Amino acid sequence: MDYVIEMLNIRKEFGGFVANDNITLQLKKGEIHALLGENGAGKSTLMNVLFGLYQPEQGEIRVKGKPVHISNPNIANELGIGMVHQHFMLVDKFTVTENIILGKEITSGGQINIKKAEKEVREISERYGLAVDPQARISDITVGMQQRVEILKTLYRGAEILIFDEPTAVLTPQEIKELIQIMKTLIKEGKSIILITHKLKEIMEVADRCTVIRKGKGIGTVTVSETNPNELASLMVGREVVFKTEKTPSTPKQDVLEIKDLVVKDTRGVTVVNGLDLHVRAGEIVGIAGIDGNGQSEFIEAITGLRKSESGSIKVNGKELMGFSSRKITESGVGHIPQDRHKHGLVLNYPIAENMVLQTYYKKPFSKNGILNFKEIYNKARTLIKEFDVRTPSEYTLARALSGGNQQKAIIGREVDRNPDLLIAAQPTRGLDVGAIEFIHKRLIEQRDHGKAVLLVSFELDEIINVSDRIAVIYEGKIVAVVNPKETTEQELGLLMAGSNRKEAGEETHV
Template identity: 70%
Template sequence: MEYVIEMNGIRKEFPGIVANDNITLQVKQGEIHALLGENGAGKSTLMNVLFGLYQPEKGEIKVRGEKVNVTDPNVANRLGIGMVHQHFMLVQKFTVTENIILGSEPKKGMSIDIRKAAQDVAEISDRYGLRVDPNSKIEDISVGMQQRAEILKTLYRGANILIFDEPTAALTPQEIKELIQIMRNLINEGKSIILITHKLKEILEVADRCTVIRRGKGIGTVDVSESDQTSLAEMMVGREISFEVEKGPPKPGEAILSVKGLTVEDVRGIDMVDQLDLEVRSGEILGIAGVDGNGQTELVEALTGLREAKSGTVTLSGEDISGKKPRKVTEAGVSHIPSDRHKHGLVLEFTIGENMMLQTYYQKPYTRNGILDYGKMYKKAEELMEEYDVRTPSSMTLARSLSGGNQQKAIIAREVDRSPKLIIAAQPTRGLDVGAIEFIHKKLVEERDKGRGVLLVSLEMDEVLNVSDRIAVIYEGKIVDIVDAKETNENELGLLMAGGKREAGETST
């Protein structure tokens, strides 16, 4: 059979690590071919080889049966290969059209024919159901629309083979549905798609075949119609995965966190948290469920000292921590697993060892007379890396070089190791694979069972239902109801999240 893409025996090395070890990938014309693996398995590296961003040490690439040498992305574009990167390559101040034509601008005499370009972009957008305004500025449109601009960029350059790198990582559930439809439209127009992902539900919904990579090695290729979540997860991780969170009943004690009348403004001066009351007890996981944009971000930032509240009080085990700076909040006994690990969780240009000590480096035994003891710091970091299975060549590796899952494990190791009274976990498993998700959920339950309070803020309905003991539903900045996780379901939560009320006669916890 002639494949539209063949990658045979690809080997790609980086200092101290073999990212791709003799991997073979064969993609048929007109299929959605999923590339599945844990965070750091080597999926993106393999596709960066195909797109010409990396050069392999060994192996060959064929496009439509012809052996090719993809030395850079321009060569890939000429071969009809386009890549939609996980972190978008867009200029925020430019319009959609300006971004799309950048580097291949149509000319009218000596000047750029922006009107013709905008017409072409609009035609491509309509043809594939992308619905993007070619004249919008990137900084003014949603993440989902920015992604569509990236897709348009590849189509404008004539791509017939599209690589999607973790395309749903930052999208809302509605945007994910729309993206899946766009992918189907592309296939109906004769395109072929390689989908890099670790989300099993999406693979089962949209992919035709799936190639699995584990720790840099190819495990096999399967027909998705003959697979299920369990078999794919086992291929990906190399062991059986439990999709249920194993936990006994909670043993709640005294209130650790008490929030009264909290009002928090956003950058526009709008009250996003409105007279909110909330209580988290020791020995319980309280989940916050809500549609994105109902005050979750502002609530977490106010609780952790990242944003000043307009009014209200926050107490931790009876101590008033309202308005305190982040370090004082941390020292009072609050740990924060932030929703954006790059912006608030890590210093990407620091080593992973340094990042794991950010909360304690200034304390004994890591500092003496104002001088850092790097030996003790790195020894402690390496102990944590082993305990939390942070996979990296060395504690001296820069944080930005680690996969998302390993970055997240490092943050959790740092935050949990300090034995806090309260753990605030915001989107703790965003963009992670099933193995890492299982690990993180287990850690949160372990901390609950040690008597800590855990506040879980997540947009994933499954996560909130499976991990929480009680669930507080936030709507327009207020807690509208609190329910027992065992006695509710997706439908009831969905109704509450949309501002509805439960049936009469039902009691909240």
Template identity: 75%
Template sequence: MEYVIEMLGIRKEFGGFVANDNITLQLEKGEIHALLGENGAGKSTLMNVLFGLYQPEQGEIRVKGKKVNITNPNIANNLGIGMVHQHFMLVENFTVTENIILGAEPTTMGYIKKKKAAEEIAALSKKYGLDVDPHAKIEDITVGMQQRVEILKTLYRGAEILIFDEPTASLTPQEITELIQIMKRLIAEGKSIILITHKLKEIMEVSDRVTVIRKGKGIGTVVTAETSPPQLAELMVGRQVEFTTVKTEATPGDVILQVQNIVVEDYRKVDKVKGLDLQVRSGEIVGIAGIDGNGQSELIEAITGLRKVKAGSISINGKEITNLKPRKITESSVGHIPQDRHKHGLVLDFSIGHNIVLQTYYQQPNSKNGIMNYKAVSKKANQIIEEFDVRTGDGEHTPARALSGGNQQKAIIGREIDRDPDLLIAALPTRGLDVGAIEFIHSRLIEQRDKGKAVLLISFELDEVMNVSDRIAVIYDGKIVDELDPKQTNEQELGLLMAGHSKKGAQA
């Protein structure tokens, strides 16, 4: 058997915490090999070892049978290994082109040939159906578009072995379908892929074999065609997992969130929300279904005070909050799980304990007369870490950036739910989470609903929207075009409405 990559007996530690404990992974030429495990199981760590970002304490790596020492990503690139990272390695104020060519700039007489590079990137983007503007700045494009830039960056460098770390976490169902086709096209061209994903449906659809990791240890490798989602879920978390959300009928009460005819601009001063109306009542979960880029981000940012409302009004519990400062809106009993946890959810260089009190540090008991009560902060942080199963290396003192993406997300969700807001905005709340964590988060959202809270769920996962919501509002081109009962609709009907078609199939 020809292996293009062999990772044999890899051990990686962080200050005494064993992230990878004697793990072996073997990638065959021309296969898509899935790497499956819970949040914090050590998947990204293992791939960062392969890509040269970390150095292992034990074990060896072989590329096409030859032992190699990958001490940095440039060596990995030279060996034909490319990585699409879960948390994007992009420079925010650079353009798409500048990010893609960074470190591999085409030059003539010392001048960077940016125009030629942009043309190549545009051609590559068109070839793979990625639809990325080479001249856009990273800080001005959506999370989904940034993910495509990471994919393009790898393709631009011509890697033969591609590592995809949660590549579909921020993509819409249509974009996921397109990405799967891209992966299959890459395999047909003779490339090999390691795919880290929590999405069992994708693993079953696209992978040839699956290696399962649990709590840093290798559980085993199975042939995808010989297993099933429930079996994989049990291997991953060590117990049986429920795939359907159990909930009672909603009993909606008073209107908590009232959005009336709002207009919101994007960074280019173009209207992205165009006279949108929306209500969310106490005791219900309203899910917003839509393709990324139809005004979801601008709507959330308008409600939470992160973006100005050009026209219209927003109220909470009958009190106008339009264009108030974010802190005032937070104090109006609004909780916000942001879609970009790094940009709007955490201060990565703060400890996870300090991140947990970001919105309450100035209130009692965390603070009195402007002086922090660190004992109270510590107590609150540890309570949320335990209650929401946030896995850390050093408890509340762990830097936020040292946590896995899923554990960062659980900390944010714990922080927002603990404040007990009347309105909880959950934007992509299970992005990058494993099936066990998804099951837990869904149950917490339903628990908030059952306590009489209003929950606004924004997700690109249609099965999540249909499974968790009591009412679905479809957004298209900046407006709510229809509202549906999840029990009376299906993915096909939702997909048509999301693409701008009416229920009868005509273009809206």
């Protein structure tokens, strides 16, 4: 069998912690090979070894049958290996072309020939169906477009083998469809792809074979056409996974959150939340369904005090919170799982223990007279780490070193432990594996069953339908319909999210 890449018996350690334990992965030419595992299983570590960012303690890498030593990413590039990272490596202030040619600039007479570079970028972009404006500034284009720039960067450098690290974690459903099409086009053009993911639906749709790793060990490689999502999930987490969230019918009581005629502008001064009305009651989960860019982010930022509202009313337990600071809002009984865990959820260079008291560090027993009591902070963290199954080498480990799923569990532990009357969960399972998703859904339902109000914002329609008691559809900054999840479908929700009225989408009863 001819393999373009062979990673044989790879072992990678970090100070005694074994991230990859004797893992083998073999990639055939012209295939999409999925690398599946839970958050923290060692998928990204293995690919960072292949891309030259890490050096393995043991094992061998072969490219087209020849043993190679990949000591840095430049050597990986020379061998035809390109990597599209989960967290994009782009310079915001630069244009698309400037980012793509960075380090590989075309010069004539000591000057960068930007026109020639733009022409080349346009040609590659058209060849692979990656419609991107070469002159656009990175800060002005969508996340999906930024990802295309990352793909173009690898193709510009002549990559034959592309590694995609969790490529759909930050994309909308429409962008995911477009990315799958792009991957199929790349394969037709003779490329080979390694796809790091934990989204079983995507593996079933796009991958030829799948290698599963669990807690750093290789479990095996399966042919995708001969398996199913349940079998893959069991291989990944080592037990049967329940995809359908079990919950009793809700028994909602009084209004906890009341929003009336809310108007919010985005950073450009454009009105994106435009007269929004919503109420969430104690003992229910209200899901917000909408296509990205319809005001969801600004709406959540307005409720949590991260963004100033123009007008309207935001009440929690009957108390007006409009214009309050984030801390005042937090202290009024609001918990917030932010959609960007790195920007608004964690201080990445702090130990995970200190991140777990970010909302309460200034209160007893964590501080007295402005002096932090680290013993109490670390005791508390140990309790929460155990209770919320945060997998970390220790409570002293920096937040940045944890996998996305474990970072998210730490945030949820911190917010739930404060026992808020209103828990706002924005994209709470973005980029997480099925085991972590199952855990988080159970926690949200537990909050509801304890009589709390939960506001869930998600782009995952199956999550919205599965977890919510009522679904509010947001379109162009307004709630345009409220539907019962038991009486709706993904298709109907999709039409409402795209701006169809309820008659066009199919009659629904208000709940």
